[in-house]
Amino acid sequence: MSPAIRVHRLTRRHLIAVAAAAALGAVGAFRGLREPRAEEGLPGPPGEPGFDETYRGRRIQGEPATGAAVHGPGGWRVTVDGKPLGLMRRADGSYLSMLDHYQSYATPLAAARGAVDELGAHQTLSGRLH
Amino acid sequence: MVYTRRNQNTLSRAERRRFVDAVLRLKRRGEYDEFVRTHIDFYVSDGDDRLRVAHMTPTFLPWHRRFLLDFERALRRMDDGVTVPYWDWTKDRSPAASLWSEDLMGGNGRRSDRRVMTGPFARRNGWVVKEAVTDGDFLTRDLGRRSDPLELPTHRDVTWAMAETVYDVEPWDSTSRRGFRNRLEGWTEESGSARWRSHNRVHRWVGGHMLGGGSVNDPVFWLNHAFVDLLWSRWQRLHPDSAPYLPAKPPTLGDAQYRRIVARREAMPPWRTTPQDMLSHKTIYRYAE
Numbered sequence: 001m002s003p004a005i006r007v008h009r010l011t012r013r014h015l016i017a018v019a020a021a022a023a024l025g026a027v028g029a030f031r032g033l034r035e036p037r038a039e040e041g042l043p044g045p046p047g048e049p050g051f052d053e054t055y056r057g058r059r060i061q062g063e064p065a066t067g068a069a070v071h072g073p074g075g076w077r078v079t080v081d082g083k084p085l086g087l088m089r090r091a092d093g094s095y096l097s098m099l100d101h102y103q104s105y106a107t108p109l110a111a112a113r114g115a116v117d118e119l120g121a122h123q124t125l126s127g128r129l130h
Numbered sequence: 131m132v133y134t135r136r137n138q139n140t141l142s143r144a145e146r147r148r149f150v151d152a153v154l155r156l157k158r159r160g161e162y163d164e165f166v167r168t169h170i171d172f173y174v175s176d177g178d179d180r181l182r183v184a185h186m187t188p189t190f191l192p193w194h195r196r197f198l199l200d201f202e203r204a205l206r207r208m209d210d211g212v213t214v215p216y217w218d219w220t221k222d223r224s225p226a227a228s229l230w231s232e233d234l235m236g237g238n239g240r241r242s243d244r245r246v247m248t249g250p251f252a253r254r255n256g257w258v259v260k261e262a263v264t265d266g267d268f269l270t271r272d273l274g275r276r277s278d279p280l281e282l283p284t285h286r287d288v289t290w291a292m293a294e295t296v297y298d299v300e301p302w303d304s305t306s307r308r309g310f311r312n313r314l315e316g317w318t319e320e321s322g323s324a325r326w327r328s329h330n331r332v333h334r335w336v337g338g339h340m341l342g343g344g345s346v347n348d349p350v351f352w353l354n355h356a357f358v359d360l361l362w363s364r365w366q367r368l369h370p371d372s373a374p375y376l377p378a379k380p381p382t383l384g385d386a387q388y389r390r391i392v393a394r395r396e397a398m399p400p401w402r403t404t405p406q407d408m409l410s411h412k413t414i415y416r417y418a419e
Contacts (some may be wrong), residue, residue, distance in 0.1 A: 066396030086263065086343075091186070091303045094174055098263045098343045101185075102330045118341065119264070122243035126265040 051109045067111040072108045083125035085115050133277050136258035136418045138215035146234050150250045152208040153349055166261040166346040176303035183245040186304040189392045190315050194355050209281045216356035219332055220285045225273040235350050244270035244338045270338030280323040283331040297376045310365050329358050360417045375405045
C-alpha cells in the first residue's frame with residue numbers, strides 16, 4: 001500500500017516561484033538555493049529545491065543550507081516533525097541518514113521518507129544529529 | 131599470554147554468563163556508552179570532505195580491530211577470563227539460533243516498536259540506551275526485516291570478498307570496484323536487497339539500532355566485527371604475497387582523497403595506532419576456527 005503524500009500549499013507556492021525564477025534565469029538570486037558546497041568540488045547540485053510534505057503522518061521538511069544551519073555534512077537542513085535528521089553524502093552523490101547508514105537515496109527527500117519508514121509508528125527522533 | 135576468541139556457538143552456559151556479566155558491568159560504569167559515542171563520532175561518510183577512518187575507507191579493518199581491542203581490554207578488566215566471541219553469520223543464520231537466546235544476546239524486537247523484550251539487553255532487564263538518534267531508551271531490533279525479508283550474507287559473499295587479491299583500490303571509498311576491504315565491508319552498485327554484502331548486510335539484517343549511528347548500543351555489534359576481523363586474518367593467510375594494507379603512501383595534494391584517508395604508517399584517530407601496527411594480532415589473540 002503506498003503511503004499518502006500531501007504537499008503543503010506553502011511548498012507548492014514555493015515551487016511555482018522557483019519555476020518562474022528559473023524561467024527568468026534568476027535562480028541564483030534566491031538565497032538558500034545555492035548549490036551546497038559546490039565551491040569544495042563535492043558532488044553536484046541537490047537537484048531539487050527543498051520540500052515540505054506529510055508522509056505517513058509525519059511532517060518532513062528540507063532545504064539546502066550552509067554553515068550552522070546544516071544538519072550533518074550532507075549540505076541540507078532536514079527535519080521530521082520538527083526534529084533535525086542528520087544526512088550524510090556518499091561519494092556517488094547519494095544521501096544517507098543517521099537512522100540508516102546502509103541505504104543510500106538519490107535525493108534528501110527520498111532519504112527523509114526512508115527515515116520515516118524506519119522510524120515506524122512508535123519512534124521519534126531524539127534531536128541528536130550525530 | 132595470547133588469548134583465544136571463540137565462535138559464540140561453542141561457549142558453555144557459564145562462559146556466556148561471564149561474557150554478558152562483563153558487558154553489563156561496563157555498562158553500569160558508563161564505559162560502554164563511551165564506545166557507543168566513539169563509533170558515532172567517527173562515522174564519516176565518503177562524500178564528506180574530511181578525514182574518515184572507520185567506514186568507506188581502507189582503515190575500516192584496522193580501525194575496527196583497534197576498537198575491538200579497546201573494548202576487549204575493558205571487558206578483561208572486569209573479568210580476565212572473557213574474550214569477544216565471534217558470530218559466523220554464514221552458519222548461524224536464523225533468529226532461532228542460540229545466539230539470540232535469553233542468556234546471550236536476547237531475542238528479536240517486538241513488532242510494534244521493535245523493542246527487544248528478552249535477555250540481558252532488554253530495557254525491562256536494565257539495559258538503557260543513552261546515545262542514539264531516536265528518543266526511545268530501549269534497544270531495538272528487526273531481525274531479517276520482517277516487512278521486506280532478507281537473508282544474512284552467505285558463504286558466497288565471503289568467497290567473493292576472499293577472491294580479491296588486492297587489499298583495496300582507488301578511490302579508496304565505498305565506490306571502489308575491486309579490493310578485499312570494500313567487498314567485505316559490503317558496498318556495491320546493485321539495487322534492492324542485493325546491494326548489501328557481508329558486514330553491511332549483517333547490520334541491515336539485525337536492524338533497529340544496528341542500522342544507524344548508534345549501532346554499538348546492540349552488543350551483537352562486537353560479535354559481527356569479531357567475525358569480520360577473523361575474515362581479514364583469513365584473507366592475509368590466503369594471499370601471503372599481497373600487500374596486507376593499501377595505500378602504502380598518503381595521497382598527495384591534488385588527489386581527491388588528499389588528507390581524507392590514512393596510509394599504512396599514519397595514525398588512525400582517536401589513537402596513535404597505525405594500520406601497520408594492526409596487521410598482525412598473533413601476539414595478542416588468536417581465533418579458534
